[in-house]
Amino acid sequence: MPSLILVRHGQSQWNLENRFTGWWDVDLTEKGVAEATAAGELLAEKGLLPTIAFTSLQKRAIKTLHLALEACGRLWIPEFKDWRLNERHYGGLTGLDKAATAALHGDEQVKIWRRSFDIPPPPLAAGGEFDLAADPRYAGIAIPSTESLKLTIERVLPYWEATIRPQLAAGQTVIVAAHGNSLRALVKHLSNISDADITDLEIPTGQPIIYDFDDALVPGERHYLKDR
């Protein structure tokens, strides 16, 4: 039975500082490193060893993947990086303090920006500190100026269908190391969660989520590996 392992990166520096992050390339904290290593140790303990890996172009996810794979003896497996697994782009909120933004605009507005299905945050102005236009990793990519979850789904799901799902069909044990909202996009699809209910779904850092697929490639219930 093919299995899919989803793991959100360990705690990042801006998770710790409570800042809107999105596509900004923030590193893991010490706690994040420990979470990523523990995720890999759990994979080893439960005997669920990935055979192929997918991650984003962002170091907090890439490092989480590598730390987890190292901890379960699987650093050698093939891995693929793609911007489509990046965090949702936080637009003009990138870099701002979440609590200060709530104090300025109100909790309700910030909740809409963070968790509404289809209302994107204000766009990032071109040419500012957080503009990634000159970043070579995004050469040739139409970098969004902001993304809602809906827009994030529109780039995650085609990648899932064309690139990740066929590996499960081929019987691989797939690990995807990604981000809170790119993983919410995948979980919404795989667990058939409505646009309204997805608002309440939070993905914890460094905690492997498992789907087992049947022969017709229908996913079973999602569960945390720690509970298995």
Ligand SMILES: O=C(O)[C@@H](CO)OP(=O)(O)O
């Ligand atoms: O800042 C971000 O990019 C994300 C994930 O850390 O935050 P949020 O919980 O608001 O989606």
